[in-house]
Amino acid sequence: MGKWLKGAALTIAIGAAVIGLHRIRRPEDTAIGALWFAIAILLSIIASTSASPLSLKGPEAPLTSSRPKQILGYGLLALAGLLGGFSLRLFSKEQGLLPWAFYWLSVIAFGTSFYLLEESSPTGDKGGSRASSPVYSGYIFCLILLLAAFLRLYRIDSMPPGIYYDEANNALDALWTIETGKHPIYFEGWGGRGPLIMYSLATAFRLLGRNPLALRLVPVFYGLAGVVAIYLLARTFWGWETALIAAFLLAVMRWHAHFSRVAFDAITVPCFTGLSLHFLGRALTRGRRTDYMWAGFFLGWGLMGYAAFRVVPLLALIILGWIALRRRLTLAQIAQGGLIFLAAALIASAPLLFYAARHPKAFTARSKQVYLLRFYPPSQRLSALLRNVRCTLLMFHQRGDNNARHNLPDAPMLDPVMGVLLVLGMGTSLRRIGDWRHLGVLAWFALALQPGIWSIEAPQALRNIGVVAPIVLMCATFLDDVMQMVGGRRPIVNLGKLKPLTPLPLIALLGAIAILNYNFYFYHQALEVRGFYAFYGVETTIGRLVASLGTDYRFYSIYSGDPTVRFLSPPDIDHQFLNPVETLPLREPVDKDVLYIVDPRYDPPEVLFHHWYPEARVKELMDPAGKVMLKLIEVEAEAINHAQGLRTRYYAGGKLIAERVEKTLDVQPPPDISPPLTVEKEGSIFIPQTGTYRLSLQADAPSLLFISGPAEAVRLHEGEEAEVELVKGWHNLRLHCQVEEEGQQITVQISGPPELQEPVSSQFFNLHKLLRQGLRGYYYKGAEWQWPPVFSRIDPFVSFRWHIQPVPAPFSVEWCGYLVIE
Template sequence: MEGRRERRTITRLALALLAVALALYAQSRIREPNQLELSLALYGVAAVVFVAALRQRREPPLAPPAEADGGPARWRPIGWALVALSLLACALGLYSFREPRPQNLAWWCYLASMPLLLLGLWLGQSTLKLPKLTWRLGLRLEHLLVVALVLFAFALRFYRIAEQPLGVWYDEADNGLWARLMMQDATYRPVYVESTNLPAHFLYLVVASFRLFGEGIVALRLVTALFGTLTVWATYLLARELYGVRMGLAAGFIMAVAHWDVNFSRLAMHGISTPFFIVMVAYWLVRGLRSGRYVHFGLAGVALGLSLCFYVPNRLYPFVLVFLFAHLLITQRGFFRRYYRQALLLVLAALIAFAPVALFIVKWPNVFFARTKTTSIFKDKTPQEALVALRQNAVKHLLMFNYRGDGNGRHNLPGEPMLDFVTSVFFVLGLAYCLYRWRDPWCAFLLVGFAAMLSGGVFSLDFEAPQSLRAIGTLAFAHLIAFAALARLWQEYDYAFGPRWRGYAWVALVPLLAYIGYTNIDIYFNQQAKDFAVWNAYSTPETFVARRMLELGPDKDFRVISLYFQTPTLRFLAPEIGAYKRLETTDSMPLFDTGDREVVLFIDAERRALYEEVRRYYPGGQYEEIQPDFGGPVVLYVCRLTPAQVRGIQGLAGTYYRGETWDGEVLQQRQDQQVAFDWSGGTPIPTPFSVEWRGTLRAPKYGDYRISLRAPAAVELYLDETLVLDAAGEAQLTLAEGNHALRLRAVGAPGMLDLYWSPPGASPQIIGEGALYTNPPVTNNGLLGRYYPNLEWRGEPALAKIDPSLALYFHILLLPRPYTAEWVGKVNIPTPGNYAFGVESIDDSWVYVDERLVAETHVGNQYNQGHITLTAGLHDIRVRFVDKSNWSHINLYWQPPNQPRAIIPAEALFPPQGSYPQLVEAARPPSGVATEQGLAELDPVATWGQQGSGPAQFNEPRDVAVDARGQIYVADTGNRRVQVLDSAGQFLREWNRADQPLVEPLALAVNAAGEVLVLDSDPGWIYRFSVEGNYLGKFGGPEAQLYHPRGMSLAADGTVTVVDTGGGRLIQFDASGAKSGGYGSVGNAPGEFLEPTDVTTDAWGDLYVVDTGNRRIQNLDVFGRYKREWAIPLANAYNGPHLALAKDGSLFATAPELGLIQRYASDGTLLGQWGDGLLHVPVNLTIQDDLLYVADTLNHRVQVFRIRELN
């Protein structure tokens, strides 16, 4: 009989291990293309086998308490007196908390009430005998291991905590600012802080850290690092209590390395408190259920009450505990009689710990629950829409643990499962085991707790799903469920082999734990550290702004783009830099400044046009484009201008003529900073002479100005070529904010010559530095915009300003919504022909040319255009705009004949003025020699896909390739995979890994052997796959020293040319993958490149390189020698232009920022362009036969056009 029992036990263990192996295989396949359903089925089989093998119960129950030892009871009255004193302290504190600004006394009473309660409960009950563990490590060794475990956990959370993450996220900084205020103002002791939408308990811990270690990001993040470390300790205690010391240490180690927990432990936000409180409450509750001690229930209650004073998901935990007690009440006879006192004490302890926040909820419920309403999935949805979103949210959150995790780089490596490979396997098996044993209180507790905490993410905003922060409570429950499966397997091993072989389990467990540790540490400290989406997700540009300010010191004149102005990140990191100015998103150059200090401008990446304008006006400045060390897009522009450079374009250009008619011999030319001359003692040039000053007057604000002119002889003053004064005197006029052409004529004579003004609200003063600028470079080009505080463009405008061009994003509104604006002026038509004018805005807008309505749009963010035939010269233009919605913006485009669509440049626009300068023709495309390429048209054929992660759905696709059989391969970059479609666009298959998962698949090609080449930009490998997706090999990589390559071309002989974007060069590999050559280096000279993004090779071996940073296409011969170049529209390297060679030798190119496909002759002549309103940041394209396939990146689809030759 004994032998039969042993064989059965070994069989169960073997079956369980087989189930684990099958589950590991399922997990290894789950992220492979088209393998989700099969993997889930394998998981199902594994779960059934695992449960069947281990269905017999081994773990100890949540046992009833031991009997009291009948010890002395003399301390009981003192204990219960302390409990009463605790209640008195709590009541006194609550009385003080009634005030909006409670004082220190309220908090001291509150803090005293909890230890008084716990001490009273400890003394108020006689000592009980505790159950002994049947096997344990030596006490000293156990303590050493626990100390080592906790120190290891803390090291993972504290190592380089100020550098990773590099940025200081908005909410982190906001927490730091509130803590700073609480330190500075001894009377400010809040219970709840509205900007954080949370109670203030977390902030008091930050205050304590600041007092101990000083203000800064290290002290700020130390609080959450300690929470994460304490979660590891609590996990050890709970697993030890449930399963023994060995499982306690193993569980603690897994929690210590879990990348999910490590990530939020290094982010100074409330979320990481949730797993700690979940585990700690569970530990003391289990201890209490097994011991019956009042103090254990008191500790559980205090932990529960405190948890409600931290992060929002904790508010669900009490319902989970209510369920647990209800379950015990139903399933365990006599439970109510044995435990009702303890349950009441738990509730009492929780209420005491939660008391200040509970009172706040009673007094100000709308404030407390405001954030929950704004993040609800039901917000702004019909019931049907909410139901669909809820179902999708639930699926995404259930799959985030082992399939596709949170895509927010601040929360996770985008898309990486929230649990590591091994832990996710035991999580699924544990889930199945707990479902089978749902009658067991602990299993039921894990299931209900998991579901409750998952709902925090499921019921929040659907576009963020899966959301690992709002569902952070599942971090604890998912790991506890995994530990349940691992512990049950370990218990079966113990039962099978007995005490003699118990220690040998470590032989298998230690390598398993080592693998779990390595996987998690690599994800956080390696992969996340080199991922741009992670790097940029922590208010990184603002962090650079603050740190640059501190480096440069407070004596500089800082101008910060309004997107970052006075953000919590700047205010927390650079409190010493208080006086800096806001640079509006609608601002233009030059600087309105006297130039007495060095000026430093911080411009966001989206305002590259403003950055280029600064460089054009101040070419001698120091310019920095900030991007990550490992490569990636620019996130911030920094411009440093010396006082001399600022003043260098200030003043007026004066021309001194012989005679008094301003047309004689030129005697002198000079730049005068102002017109303020005392010629009483003699003139600078012998009379007769005359002077004409020309330049630009910059009006700092809209309003009434008084212009005064004092002169000893004849003078004339013109503003915007309108005569203002024809003799000494003064004039009252209304000036729009911005640049105005100024011309002053004076006849030389002894006496005073001064030009004054009185700006709105200011006293008379010489018009001097900061208001006068030379022309060139400063002109008054643009349109006159009038802004009305109504929807009818009626009455006097509230604001008028000269806007150089209409590419405006109003981050800071010029007027309260709703308002209207109208821009008027002239547009210079350089050559006659048919012009397209288009507009895109947030609300309604209209474009009139010569008072003829040409284009209008009434749908937000939708581009519309119209055509009009115009003669060369100036034409009236008028634009109307209604602003009623968030994200206010308007963009005005034109498309001259045979040129690409572009924002109408400032030099083509003129505000209303008395007369206009001689017209200068705009630059034309290079003419080159006559080509044989004829006219063509693109006819839309098909559109495939939509945003998503399912089959034939895409997330920012960036390339398309077609094989000889007509199968289409799509680089589905955002989903980190390659999808294969048939010729009709139907899904065939997908793959997402080679010898390692794909990270950033950007470019594709199919070679003559039928192999699919995939350029994975992040690691720099070019992978080879069969058409079925089988991995065949790779080349490139670290040895090739590729730095975020973004393009790849395949020649007829099999040569692969890779565009090394970060390295500014081309690298060639032969058909076998061996490096065979290269061209170029970083620069802007011929044959040099700045962030190139693509290359193609024609039949003669000539290379055409998209030199994105230099805004050109360069043509090199077969030997890499420079031949020619031509300009292309502005773009950034991340979504840079790409090329496709047509059979007639012409080049099709994407213009991502314009949403266009352009066609060039081989000499650079623009032959045509298409795509208005159809494409949103098209990045790459390919041609097969007469079909053009376009990766329409931000529309998340592939579009197909037929190339139709025109006779």
């Protein structure tokens, strides 16, 4: 085809891709947008040029002729196998560092053997057709790496806005390995995780201490390593121009930059895939066995990370199989290189494979948990799978991940410019599909989508994180092809003196992509309040608050056991679970002020705290949207201790002569008050367990004991006793009696379950009566309201959804009381 026709096809392809992007953004125009994309891909195929082939070499680098090196090399190779086997034997017995020491010795022995056996300067080192890189390309790449670092470190303390549950669990597991000295192969908790991210975090904590920055720097490292890996891969496959473009696109892509800030092991997928394929490409073009070895090592180490990496071995098999099918190398050459590649991968991943063989259920637990088809009957599985395919393919241009931890909910995963480039780059790769490099990129793209397609919650930016690398490679190969057509090796027009200006449009385009991603991430996604809550912004705020206040307070919240709070809080903090039945009001003396950290969505209302502690001070904390997310209710230790008792009033001649808080239910007038007296004790009593209680009132003078009960109040007169059913929780109590002479005592005895022993201590009393506003709720085991209830309490509001279940499900609740109609 003539140059001008190619130029016309290219121009129309770009226009069709832009129109397709505009139409596909509207769900009702999805089919029309897809049609325009298909036209753009077809025209891109027509406009694209053929790829310059790379000459391939089998493992033909000469072996050393030195007899000592041969003996030592083959000896180390045998030793690597023995050390690896011994490490697996140790792994079956213990979880310490010793098995890992033998594992690393086996890896080192295996790698050293190939460096000894192979000549250091083989004749194929510069095979292939790529031009050598100019010096300034290295400087440009360093600038790109600095830009990538900036986009991953800028506002790292506030974006993401919190430390999510899974991140905190990873951190706590890493700290556990430091504290206990145990180093398992696989971490089975929370669905199962490989050791790569755990031991990376443990290393960061050892170097930088237990803090959020150390947690965040680990994914930043793997994100930057991913940029380096894609640069090396693209330079090996296509040359330095394509490599710089691909590295820049990955550096500024908000999808990759975001997960480079989050302590998930998913960010390791682009890094280790890129490094493994880079060395595999080097091996195929340079003929060095050590390159096959490194390719296998990085493949094996990648398997130690995120589960989505498990499709990568299939990608390597497709590439080598295609080369064999196209007869670019002989079967013997591929078999020799493939054997080294496989052996290195097995050595590097041996502990994980050993664990998977011994514990297949634990190893595949998370994959089975999210497996799409298990949620559908056989008749609906095909339609469910097709829906997942459709929404996964549309995630780039129409509707992306809805999870605010992964994306601005529902926003397309790619910016408009990169979205257009992906469509056009796919056409370029399809035009060159006979070339193993472009076939590999297309296969990489398809395989990287599988974890999201075959799981629930599609589209899934996290499980599909591996697709970012083939996306930028397709975009980069297209842009490089256009540059060559405009002013490079294959120009469609002679620009003459304007040729030096040809890079300017490319620079402007790349700059626009960078600005779009920067603006979207830091001024839209970062300000989304759903992202604040999705990243456990509330829990993070609590953890930081507790850490800042230190040991000056005792804290109560429903988040005391939350991993995020535990990670952020120092280990010596007194932080207890806020159970309204047990801890509101408090029933034991305290030696420091108490801070209730209240989440208005799930905790009792403020009025209940003020009822028990009228002196409490309240401070509200706002979320990014300006709504109250937490209430800090501070109660002084003196107020808490003072309230643990009964309000006792002494009357003489009908007049109040004394009032104090007493810690017992018995009546013993103080020496400074002389009979005859009327004594009244009033407040509330806590019944620690539902059951039958024996009450007796021993008095020689007129007396009355009143305790509110589940059906009707319990009333005892002097000399009476009774057995009554009382429900766990607070009950109003009032004792009214006459003291007619010195030394006269009035004794109340309560006996029942062992939690409540004679004499009843002050921890079961409170000088305040129950809140009158609300309904008394009776909480039962099971769904049938079967007596007796587990506990009872006054509920200021009726809730049918509990963040923290008051009773293990299933349970039922009965609310009793009166409605006041005014």
